[in-house]
Amino acid sequence: MLMQTDPRPADPKSADPVARRRTFAIISHPDAGKTTLTEKLLLFGGAIQLAGEVKAKRNRVSTRSDWMGIEKERGISVVTSVMTFEYGDCVFNLLDTPGHEDFSEDTYRTLTAVDSAVMVIDAAKGIEARTRKLFEVCRLRDIPIVTFVNKLDREARDPFETLDEIEKTLALDVAPITWPIGLGRNFAGTYELGGNRVRRLDAADDAGTIPVSGFADPLFDELLTENGAADAWREEVELAEGGLKSFDLAAFREGHLTPVFFGSALRNFGVRDLIDGLARFAPPPRGQEADKRAVQPSEPKMTGFVFKIQANMDPNHRDRIAFMRVCSGMLRRGMKAKLVRTGKPMSLSAPQFFFAQDRAIADEAYAGDVVGIPNHGTLRIGDTLTEGEEIVFRGVPSFAPEIMRRIKLTDAMKAKKLKEALQQMGEEGVVQVFIPQDGSPAIVGVVGALQLDVLKERLQAEYGLPIDYETTRFSVCRWIEAESEAEIDKFVNAHGSAMASDLDGAPVFMATTAFSLRYEEERWEKIRFTDVKDYQ
Numbered sequence: 001m002l003m004q005t006d007p008r009p010a011d012p013k014s015a016d017p018v019a020r021r022r023t024f025a026i027i028s029h030p031d032a033g034k035t036t037l038t039e040k041l042l043l044f045g046g047a048i049q050l051a052g053e054v055k056a057k058r059n060r061v062s063t064r065s066d067w068m069g070i071e072k073e074r075g076i077s078v079v080t081s082v083m084t085f086e087y088g089d090c091v092f093n094l095l096d097t098p099g100h101e102d103f104s105e106d107t108y109r110t111l112t113a114v115d116s117a118v119m120v121i122d123a124a125k126g127i128e129a130r131t132r133k134l135f136e137v138c139r140l141r142d143i144p145i146v147t148f149v150n151k152l153d154r155e156a157r158d159p160f161e162t163l164d165e166i167e168k169t170l171a172l173d174v175a176p177i178t179w180p181i182g183l184g185r186n187f188a189g190t191y192e193l194g195g196n197r198v199r200r201l202d203a204a205d206d207a208g209t210i211p212v213s214g215f216a217d218p219l220f221d222e223l224l225t226e227n228g229a230a231d232a233w234r235e236e237v238e239l240a241e242g243g244l245k246s247f248d249l250a251a252f253r254e255g256h257l258t259p260v261f262f263g264s265a266l267r268n269f270g271v272r273d274l275i276d277g278l279a280r281f282a283p284p285p286r287g288q289e290a291d292k293r294a295v296q297p298s299e300p301k302m303t304g305f306v307f308k309i310q311a312n313m314d315p316n317h318r319d320r321i322a323f324m325r326v327c328s329g330m331l332r333r334g335m336k337a338k339l340v341r342t343g344k345p346m347s348l349s350a351p352q353f354f355f356a357q358d359r360a361i362a363d364e365a366y367a368g369d370v371v372g373i374p375n376h377g378t379l380r381i382g383d384t385l386t387e388g389e390e391i392v393f394r395g396v397p398s399f400a401p402e403i404m405r406r407i408k409l410t411d412a413m414k415a416k417k418l419k420e421a422l423q424q425m426g427e428e429g430v431v432q433v434f435i436p437q438d439g440s441p442a443i444v445g446v447v448g449a450l451q452l453d454v455l456k457e458r459l460q461a462e463y464g465l466p467i468d469y470e471t472t473r474f475s476v477c478r479w480i481e482a483e484s485e486a487e488i489d490k491f492v493n494a495h496g497s498a499m500a501s502d503l504d505g506a507p508v509f510m511a512t513t514a515f516s517l518r519y520e521e522e523r524w525e526k527i528r529f530t531d532v533k534d535y536q
């Protein structure tokens with residue numbers, strides 16, 4: 001018999017502001033319902049008044065900025081942002097991950113800043129490619145996953161089939177917290193497994209759950225009217241309660257088990273159970289690895305790292321916002337922080353919180369919070385801010401590009417401006433910029449082709465720079481490292497025109513084919529060729 005264990009609460013009621021924080025992202029395949037669910041979560045948090053605001057806002061923004069037109073045209077979400085809302089005793093920071101796989105780099109970086117993730121699955125489609133890929137990133141980082149099986153109000157697979165698929169394809173134990181009562185047009189609500197409570201679809205989510213005497217309760221005959229449906233459902237639930245794992249907080253926190261909720265984001269059904277689940281189960285901010293030590297969220301001194309830069313969010317202000325996750329201590333408005341990369345002090349005079357439609361000055365922020373720091377190019381992706389300590393947070397990755405192009409400038413007089421613009425786009429993480437050693441024009445590298453379109457549109461819209469792309473003879477590149485500088489020099493000298501530096505000055509080897517890369521890797525045993533680089 002499955003009984004829901006009484007999980008140790010993640011202490012949302014604690015006076016400790018860190019214990020109340022839940023910083024999470026939603027991972028899903030496009031169309032599974034991420035935007036709809038986001039809207040509904042924000043509604044619960046009172047962050048927006050009307051459902052539909054998230055999309056409405058996006059459309060409004062995209063009319064103001066040309067490059068965002070791409071998002072509108074292709075119906076995908078290009079912009080990563082953060083939304084903060086309070087619900088119950090918790091402060092939630094929801095980090096939006098771009099939906100399109102072309103933007104995987106941004107997505108990966110966003111996932112470095114969360115403590116848990118909600119995996120949204122379309123009940124008819126199950127685990128899709130993109131969900132799986134994002135799940136793998138979460139697994140690498142041991143990020144606990146809460147699952148929301150969405151669109152129960154439409155034609156859906158049998159819940160056992162969905163759960164079985166999660167277990168088999170993701171090698172993740174499943175512990176359903178609720179169980180659907182009917183599917184598709186017969187969907188009537190959910191039953192809390194082991195909890196003897198029912199949430200009815202025909203009652204408002206706010207109305208709460210109603211008690212039942214168990215799955216034998218006559219209410220189920222009322223809800224499932226088709227001939228024999230109620231009895232078939234009872235058998236199913238008995239099987240679920242007897243045969244499936246019960247929720248185990250430790251296994252969830254370690255990333256081995258996912259609690260599963262069933263619902264319909266569109267009907268705003270099951271969303272309250274999900275958000276309550278996040279408050280109860282999802283971990284508060286975790287410690288973060290830095291180069292010299294691990295930093296605990298409870299430490300008194302403020303530390304944080306930048307995982308995302310977004311420029312020109314509002315072209316009227318030509319602003320540039322660095323999104324920083326606070327890792328420890330308290331960030332106070334007006335405080336002086338040290339930017340470890342340069343060793344220079346930086347005044348945090350106007351840190352911002354983001355809500356669904358507004359930003360507000362953050363007077364104070366705690367570990368787990370994500371604040372936007374307006375700046376004019378001082379901050380880069382991967383930067384660490386501290387109150388003086390010389391540490392650098394690890395793990396904000398940059399991936400070796402899969403597509404490389406040389407930039408052809410139509411107006412040669414604007415070379416200097418292009419250099420500046422590329423520097424900025426590189427620092428923002430829109431593209432990677434490689435400066436060839438032989439003095440030839442810059443090469444840009446991207447993981448997905450759509451990034452090239454974004455770069456082109458932004459150079460035109462924001463800098464008045466019309467450009468084209470030319471293919472290069474290079475198709476892959478790797479950062480190179482070795483025990484000694486001498487080894488690097490030897491390699492660099494032997495590969496003159498195939499060498500470039502990235503924006504940090506790190507040496508990059510560019511190869512014409514994967515075959516020639518492998519050849520060099522075998523020949524140069526003392527050189528390490530890496531396809532992921534930590535920003536620093």
Ligand code: G4P
Binds near residue numbers: 028032034036099266
């Ligand atoms: P995404 O961000 O994951 O890409 O998905 P999004 O929320 O935009 O949802 C994709 C489509 O699925 C939308 O329909 C949305 O209304 C629908 N949808 C989301 N959740 C549910 C649900 O629980 N039940 C049902 N039946 N549909 C759901 P669309 O027609 O493509 O977009 P729209 O014109 O309604 O905005």
